[in-house]
Amino acid sequence: MISDRKLEHLMLCRNNDVEYRKKTGFEDIELIHKALPEVNKEEIDVKTEFFGKKMDAPIIISAITGGHPASLSINRELAKAAGKLNIGMGVGSQRAAVENPELTPTYTVVREEAPSSFLIGNIGAPQIEYAQKAADMMDADALALHLNPLQEAIQPEGDVDATGYTDSIKEISKTLKLPVIAKETGAGINSQDARTLEKAGVSAVDVAGSGGTSWAAVETYRAKDRYLGNLYWDWGIPTAISTVEVCESIDLPVISSGGIRTGLDAAKAIALGADAVGLALPLLKDAYSGHEAVITRLEKFVEELKVAMFLVGASSLEELRNSDIIIKGSTKEWLQERGFNTKKYARRSVQ
Numbered sequence: 001m002i003s004d005r006k007l008e009h010l011m012l013c014r015n016n017d018v019e020y021r022k023k024t025g026f027e028d029i030e031l032i033h034k035a036l037p038e039v040n041k042e043e044i045d046v047k048t049e050f051f052g053k054k055m056d057a058p059i060i061i062s063a064i065t066g067g068h069p070a071s072l073s074i075n076r077e078l079a080k081a082a083g084k085l086n087i088g089m090g091v092g093s094q095r096a097a098v099e100n101p102e103l104t105p106t107y108t109v110v111r112e113e114a115p116s117s118f119l120i121g122n123i124g125a126p127q128i129e130y131a132q133k134a135a136d137m138m139d140a141d142a143l144a145l146h147l148n149p150l151q152e153a154i155q156p157e158g159d160v161d162a163t164g165y166t167d168s169i170k171e172i173s174k175t176l177k178l179p180v181i182a183k184e185t186g187a188g189i190n191s192q193d194a195r196t197l198e199k200a201g202v203s204a205v206d207v208a209g210s211g212g213t214s215w216a217a218v219e220t221y222r223a224k225d226r227y228l229g230n231l232y233w234d235w236g237i238p239t240a241i242s243t244v245e246v247c248e249s250i251d252l253p254v255i256s257s258g259g260i261r262t263g264l265d266a267a268k269a270i271a272l273g274a275d276a277v278g279l280a281l282p283l284l285k286d287a288y289s290g291h292e293a294v295i296t297r298l299e300k301f302v303e304e305l306k307v308a309m310f311l312v313g314a315s316s317l318e319e320l321r322n323s324d325i326i327i328k329g330s331t332k333e334w335l336q337e338r339g340f341n342t343k344k345y346a347r348r349s350v351q
Contacts, residue, residue: 002095002096003068004068005157006065006068006096007068007070013213013218013281014284018217018281019213020186020210020212020217020259022211022234024210024240025239028327028332029272029325031268032326037311037312038313039309039314041306043315044306046302048275050276051141051203054086055088055276056086057087057305058317059266059276059278060118060276060279061078061089061278061279061280062090062208062257062278062279063120063183064091064284066092066093066094066106067094067095069103072106074284077294078110078291079114079117080113082114083113083114087118087298088120089119091107091119091121092122094121094122094130094134094137095127107137108138119141120140120141121134121144122183123143123146124145124146125146125182128171131175142179142204143176143178143180144181145180145183145202147165147182147184148187149162149187150186150216151216154215154216154220154228156222158219169182169200169202170200170201173202181206181255182200182204183255184207184258186208186210186212187208188209188210188238194249195249198251203253204252206257206278207237207245207246207254207255208239208242208258209236209242209259210236211258212260213281214236238331239256239257239260241334243269243273243274244273245340247272254274255275256270256278257278260278260279263301264304267305267309267320271312271320271345272345279301282297283298308320323348324346326346327342
């Protein structure tokens with residue numbers, strides 16, 4: 001049943017409108033232009049390191065799929081691109097393969113095609129007994145614990161008992177000999193939950209905010225009664241807002257994902273404090289055309305990031321994080337109502 005559901009999810013994401021109707025909030029983030037950037041664009045360095053693993057760009061192909069025979073070719077093409085570009089990659093929930101070893105190749109193909117890349121395994125937060133098996137299965141560098149209460153609430157067969165999640169995360173973080181990344185699945189993480197996750201022992205947080213794929217939307221197509229899915233289609237914390245809430249609240253690496261579509265989006269996320277960004281839906285669609293299409297999109301993405309860095313005079317990602325930005329509109333209103341000082345971002349370079 002899990003395997004069949006994974007195929008349904010793939011087909012729905014490929015063929016249907018499953019994105020949020022509201023935006024990510026990055027439209028409210030303005031990088032301050034420098035007429036005197038004083039950098040050579042050709043020398044801009046976007047290399048980074050994540051848990052000791054060097055990457056040529058701060059990009060992670062976010063968790064997409066695995067667990068159905070049809071997903072093997074998708075993960076193969078994505079992994080080829082990740083290996084060629086030396087960026088990170090995550091896989092979808094590995095529960096299906098832990099329960100049915102015949103599906104293991106749909107995940108292990110990623111390490112086979114990207115032997116040196118930073119790879120992230122994936123299980124649900126309450127699945128303590130699956131953690132080590134999932135990590136070992138694909139020789140992962142880190143394990144994501146996905147949080148998806150919105151999807152579970154809309155999914156016809158969803159599990160809506162979320163009691164004990166924090167204790168489960170504590171146990172997995174304590175016993176697993178790998179970094180644990182707490183990852184939402186598209187509805188974002190707020191500052192309070194980020195602090196709870198840090199205290200629980202996770203090593204990083206992927207905000208996965210709203211503005212990209214809406215899992216309420218995906219599950220709407222699967223439900224007999226589409227009322228709930230339509231009502232909660234746009235539920236969640238916009239990605240730009242979630243990025244600020246999390247970065248301002250914890251002292252851990254942060255991945256900003258959820259509707260990141262361009263290198264300019266990525267530049268804004270990193271300027272807000274993120275250490276890396278994640279992309280999923282556009283790359284899933286490209287993967288059906290082969291890894292060359294994925295590489296083409298990502299190379300364009302990196303070029304867009306470098307242009308943004310050039311225009312703010314940032315020769316490195318660290319300099320980009322210290323560049324001046326303006327937060328305006330509903331994003332500013334939200335953050336100020338939540339007690340965050342948005343003015344401090346505007347003149348960081350002169351402090």
